[in-house]
Amino acid sequence: MVSLRLADSFGFDALYMTGFGTVASHLGLPDAGIATYTDMVQRVRAMASMARAPLIADGDTGYGGLLNVAHTVRGYEAAGAAAIQLEDQEFPKKCGHTPGRRVVPMADMVRKIKVACEARTRSDFLVIARTDARTTLGLDEALRRAEAYAGAGADILFVESPESAEEMRAIGRSTHLPLVANMVEGGRTPVLSQAELEAIGYRLAIFPVTALLAATEAMRAGYAHLRGQGSSAGLATPLMPFGDLTRLMGFEEVWEFDRRHAEP
Template sequence: MPLGVEQTSGQKLRQLLARPEILVIPGVYDCLGAKLVEQLGFDVVATSGFGIAASNLGLPDYGFLTVTEMLYTVGRIAQSVSIPLIADMDTGYGNALNVIRTVKEAVQLGVAGVILEDQEWPKKCGHFEGKRVISMAEHAGKIRAAVQARGDSGLVIIARTDARAQLGLEEAIRRGSTYIEAGADALFVEAPQSVEELQTIASAFPDVPLIANIVEGGKTPQISASELQQLGFKIVFFPVTALLAVTQTMTACLRHIKEQGTTANLQDLVKFKDFQELMGVPKYLQMEKQFGG
């Protein structure tokens, strides 16, 4: 890259994918979660459509989110951190033409990678029942459209197939091969149901960056990142773990307030001063003084 030319977020993500170790990527649904991921030293963060639907709409991951709502949330998250962000972009919100618009907008917002799945719209969480997929040819066309739309941004395009649930693992692998041929940079076969199925996927794509998606209580076994790396996977997402943890913690906190009527003896709260540090309050106080605010 020429001296003085800043890397795009997509190019940064590509460098990380070139490393030998697996990328462990937590899923977030807001800027606070993304900042915590960055602070704790993760190299990449990902948005969870499941979490964004729950936190923004109070609804399940059933295709209720619009492209405008998703891009608005994803854009704010991408701009709140300096590490690359992979965005769950569902089906691209329509046909190939809609995918082009979605991808161009994602690039403008500083997104490093997008996940595009082959479900029918309205889609469902990959670990829900009743999913249906579009034709392989149609999704391959959407992948080709995404490749064209990203231009020279370096945006990483992750093709996801949900065909395992409806059509079986063999068809999911066949689709994966077609999507890689269409130009996808990485492959995400959603919801394999055993370690053996994970092994079969890895054996079918020895030279393709592969994604595993670990949903607690979902269909894929909860094996570790090191075990997934040994199988041949390049990325492991933990898309809803933080969401589930926050829900548990918030429920306990609110129950305590309801029952006790005080927070004087509430344990395990982040100190108010530490939270201000996380949000950059000292920096902004200094800027106020600098500019006479």
């Protein structure tokens, strides 16, 4: 939640609740189908209630069959999300930039998208359809699936793990719907600039692990220094001033509340 508060302070158009990062930070586990609907909808509710920007939330595979998908969409919508992302992986799903992913038949995912669109109660609650077919079945199959998911009613398309800028350009040429670019540093897809992404047809870019990678590396350096030196004295890693952290977390509001309600 520290990362959400910090990201929200920069005025981004939207925030993204990543499955990888949420499972890692909340449960300390890999994004491999271990987190449940209950785990994730609780995080959606907590994040959406705190964020000023609209929250796009990873809904994995919908956590089961068609009835589960409908329940997930209604739950995420009620929890305050502005959009839900659903993917066509088999259960248990895996992070989109790791090996071993398998996808369900295209027709099964088409039914999921139709159910998701029918289940929402607000017209402005968006359904993002993600396909993970590129890695195991190739780009042509991924594009065929994206077209089918668009036909099923998806508002935004997410073709996961293209492996070159040329593949990304082909994706951009393939549809009139808004596209998601998943920018994972060290992943399967090249990280492009905003101008490059816009030029090839992408309307939305997510950077789901940028802050997590930066923070984890800084923590590793800090803990190594503490272990080696027995103190934080002399630590070279930049630290946020403690006063800035207390302000970010809302302590000033707590102190003002205490002043207003102090005993005479």
